[in-house]
Amino acid sequence: MTSTVGADLPLPGATTTRGAVERADTGNIARRSKRRLTSRGATIASLIIAVLWTIPTFGLFVTSLRPQDQITRSGWWEVFGKWDLTTENYQTVLGNEDLTRSFVNSIAITLPATIAPLAIAALAAYAFAWIDFRGKNIMFILVFALQIVPIQMTLVPLLTLFSRGLHAGNATLFSGFQGAGLYTQVWIAHTIFALPLAIFLLHNFIAEIPAEVIEAARVDGAGHGQIFLRIVLPLTVPAIASFAIFQFLWVWNDLLVALIFATGEASPITRTLAELTGQFGRSAYLLPAGAFIAMLVPLIVFFALQRFFVRGLLAGSTKG
Amino acid sequence: MLKQFFDWVGNLPPLAQVPVVIAAFVAVVGLLLFFLEVAPRSGRGYSILRVVVSIAVPALVLFLFGSIWWAIAIAAVLGGALFLMDYRSKQGKGYILQLVGFLAPAVFLLLIGLVYPSIQTIFAAFYSSRGRFVGLENFQWIFSQPDNLVTIRNTIIWVLVVPTVSTIAGLAYAVFIDRSRGEKFFKILVFMPMAISFVGASIIWRFIYGYREAGQSQYGILNGIVTLFGGTPVNWLQQAPLNTFLLIVVLIWVQTGFAMVVLSAAIKGVPTEQIEAAELDGTNAWQRFTNVTVPGIRSSLVVVLTTISIASLKVFDIVRTMGTAYPDTGVIANDMITLAQNFETGRSAAFAVLLFVLVLPIVIYNARIIKKQREIR
Numbered sequence: 001m002t003s004t005v006g007a008d009l010p011l012p013g014a015t016t017t018r019g020a021v022e023r024a025d026t027g028n029i030a031r032r033s034k035r036r037l038t039s040r041g042a043t044i045a046s047l048i049i050a051v052l053w054t055i056p057t058f059g060l061f062v063t064s065l066r067p068q069d070q071i072t073r074s075g076w077w078e079v080f081g082k083w084d085l086t087t088e089n090y091q092t093v094l095g096n097e098d099l100t101r102s103f104v105n106s107i108a109i110t111l112p113a114t115i116a117p118l119a120i121a122a123l124a125a126y127a128f129a130w131i132d133f134r135g136k137n138i139m140f141i142l143v144f145a146l147q148i149v150p151i152q153m154t155l156v157p158l159l160t161l162f163s164r165g166l167h168a169g170n171a172t173l174f175s176g177f178q179g180a181g182l183y184t185q186v187w188i189a190h191t192i193f194a195l196p197l198a199i200f201l202l203h204n205f206i207a208e209i210p211a212e213v214i215e216a217a218r219v220d221g222a223g224h225g226q227i228f229l230r231i232v233l234p235l236t237v238p239a240i241a242s243f244a245i246f247q248f249l250w251v252w253n254d255l256l257v258a259l260i261f262a263t264g265e266a267s268p269i270t271r272t273l274a275e276l277t278g279q280f281g282r283s284a285y286l287l288p289a290g291a292f293i294a295m296l297v298p299l300i301v302f303f304a305l306q307r308f309f310v311r312g313l314l315a316g317s318t319k320g
Numbered sequence: 321m322l323k324q325f326f327d328w329v330g331n332l333p334p335l336a337q338v339p340v341v342i343a344a345f346v347a348v349v350g351l352l353l354f355f356l357e358v359a360p361r362s363g364r365g366y367s368i369l370r371v372v373v374s375i376a377v378p379a380l381v382l383f384l385f386g387s388i389w390w391a392i393a394i395a396a397v398l399g400g401a402l403f404l405m406d407y408r409s410k411q412g413k414g415y416i417l418q419l420v421g422f423l424a425p426a427v428f429l430l431l432i433g434l435v436y437p438s439i440q441t442i443f444a445a446f447y448s449s450r451g452r453f454v455g456l457e458n459f460q461w462i463f464s465q466p467d468n469l470v471t472i473r474n475t476i477i478w479v480l481v482v483p484t485v486s487t488i489a490g491l492a493y494a495v496f497i498d499r500s501r502g503e504k505f506f507k508i509l510v511f512m513p514m515a516i517s518f519v520g521a522s523i524i525w526r527f528i529y530g531y532r533e534a535g536q537s538q539y540g541i542l543n544g545i546v547t548l549f550g551g552t553p554v555n556w557l558q559q560a561p562l563n564t565f566l567l568i569v570v571l572i573w574v575q576t577g578f579a580m581v582v583l584s585a586a587i588k589g590v591p592t593e594q595i596e597a598a599e600l601d602g603t604n605a606w607q608r609f610t611n612v613t614v615p616g617i618r619s620s621l622v623v624v625l626t627t628i629s630i631a632s633l634k635v636f637d638i639v640r641t642m643g644t645a646y647p648d649t650g651v652i653a654n655d656m657i658t659l660a661q662n663f664e665t666g667r668s669a670a671f672a673v674l675l676f677v678l679v680l681p682i683v684i685y686n687a688r689i690i691k692k693q694r695e696i697r
Binding site: 039042043045046049050053054055056057059060063071072073074075076077104105107108111112115116119120121123124126127131133137140141143144145146147148149150151152153154155156157158161182183184187188189191192193195196197199201204223224225226228229242246249252253254255256269270273274287288291292294295298299302303306 | 326329330334335337338341342345346349353354355356357418419422423425426427429430432433434435436437438440441489492493495496497500504506507508509510511512513514515516517518519520523524525527528530537538539540541544573576577578585605619623627630633634636637641653656657660665669672675676679682683686687690691
């Protein structure tokens with residue numbers, strides 16, 4: 001394996017004996033490359049990046065633990081001189097009904113809004129990858145291009161459609177979602193907005209599945225439905241899981257769609273926090289603790305699914 | 321009816337809604353796949369199934385949407401599809417039906433959610449807020465106001481700086497920590513900002529850029545450092561054009577995690593044999609990086625750059641929550657919303673069209689890459 005790949009590379013000075021030397025040296029090289037990749041300069045650089053990227057969050061964390069009257073009176077770094085921390089803010093947040101309800105809302109909005117676009121996009125991506133039809137390339141590029149439609153542009157027409165329905169003359173084509181469930185609008189909106197990117201990324205991955213595998217299944221009499229369920233889905237799990245993480249984060253942290261579609265009772269945590277920021281002074285001191293609680297769920301999701309990133313999203317497209 | 325279903329779901333406790341909706345959704349997708357699988361098969365049982373489906377589905381639609389028109393349309397489409405299927409198209413039985421079945425959900429949602437509103441917005445850009453056709457007047461307004469020109473300039477700065485810096489930082493970090501001890505832990509440190517909403521981020525950065533007059537105790541860390549060295553505190557966000565860059569730093573801080581995670585996965589996909597071979601030929605670390613690693617992760621790089629570019633063109637949360645009180649921080653996406661909220665639909669739509677034009681180069685570039693990939697396959 002080692003020698004064949006090496007020989008395929010158009011490198012100068014390749015000799016027939018190299019393969020043997022290389023095989024004998026593999027362990028040594030692995031050790032050497034490891035040492036070089038994590039050389040002192042690189043270590044320092046990565047430490048600097050890590051510290052720079054962590055300081056802001058760390059500051060928020062310290063702030064969230066400070067007493068209400070201290071938060072904006074002095075800098076958070078001054079706690080290191082005068083130790084004065086409390087979990088009071090967290091208790092207040094967890095006791096604040098608006099925040100706890102919107103936390104539950106966030107979960108109720110995010111899970112369906114992660115699964116639905118993934119399933120629909122996987123179906124479409126499969127069609128773009130493995131079913132031939134005329135105009136396929138153009139259609140795929142169009143779907144890709146839809147990514148760039150600013151969501152702001154689509155919000156008002158979509159809202160009108162949801163609230164008034166669709167009419168042609170006197171006939172009602174679609175009666176609208178006026179009053180239909182708390183989260184219906186926001187689920188559908190997130191699903192729609194996620195589709196272009198999801199189709200694009202999943203297609204990259206699904207298209208990399210070796211044609212022989214698909215062909216073999218077809219010869220055995222499997223239709224597209226079976227091929228999709230039994231072959232493509234299991235092979236695509238890493239890509240689907242990685243995209244699921246991102247989609248989860250994006251929906252969880254979304255404010256824009258929530259501002260328009262998740263009103264009142266359905267308001268997710270981002271929206272409630274933003275409203276707290278607005279009424280400055282009264283409960284603004286709860287923001288750091290609230291933001292930290294809001295952050296917990298995405299971090300748990302990332303921890304839980306992180307291993308998929310290794311084989312992850314786009315791993316297929318590296319060969320392209 | 322669909323609406324009644326959602327009504328019923330809406331009355332459940334919030335967390336109970338999740339499994340119900342997901343189960344219903346999975347059931348629908350499963351039935352669709354099952355039908356697509358068995359539809360083309362021959363045999364009397366399958367023929368009966370086809371007849372049942374072509375009656376049941378329109379009836380179901382009539383029941384769900386309460387609209388006779390949709391039922392008729394779907395009956396026609398389904399009937400046509402089943403007919404075509406039996407017609408034995410060249411690509412094999414059931415080809416068109418399956419194609420439609422796989423693509424229809426996505427295409428339908430994209431049409432109502434993205435294509436139709438985009439077309440509507442493009443038309444709106446040529447009308448005044450009161451619905452009078454005004455031609456290019458809205459665009460003239462955009463380019464005649466100095467404030468708007470600043471907004472456009474800022475947007476261009478955002479889309480140039482954010483993708484470049486966050487991709488470079490993310491790539492460097494991914495390379496440095498690759499295969500090092502504690503890699504997972506290092507990853508989470510940089511990934512963490514992605515887990516924070518823009519609302520949370522704006523709170524965080526208030527404790528960085530915060531300003532109080534000299535002599536008072538500072539709560540922003542930048543001014544804390546400045547005063548520590550005996551300087552006068554600066555009202556950072558008041559300084560145009562510096563403030564735009566300070567807001568850009570926030571998005572870079574968020575997006576680097578995305579770039580790092582995706583590129584790190586891509587780097588692990590580069591065969592070690594190639595790197596070892598290059599090493600045997602006496603290349604140094606930098607040469608190996610530029611000649612082996614970078615070509616190996618090229619398409620991931622393009623995807624990351626594209627995604628971050630689009631994200632920075634669409635950015636509005638950061639500016640809205642941090643910058644609105646300060647001069648010259650506007651970006652198109654935010655101005656667009658502000659205009660729409662003031663019922664200036666025409667001008668808002670014109671900004672939207674401008675944003676679309678700004679993204680065109682990215683689309684064209686990606687379209688060319690997709691086409692090239694297709695040709696290879």
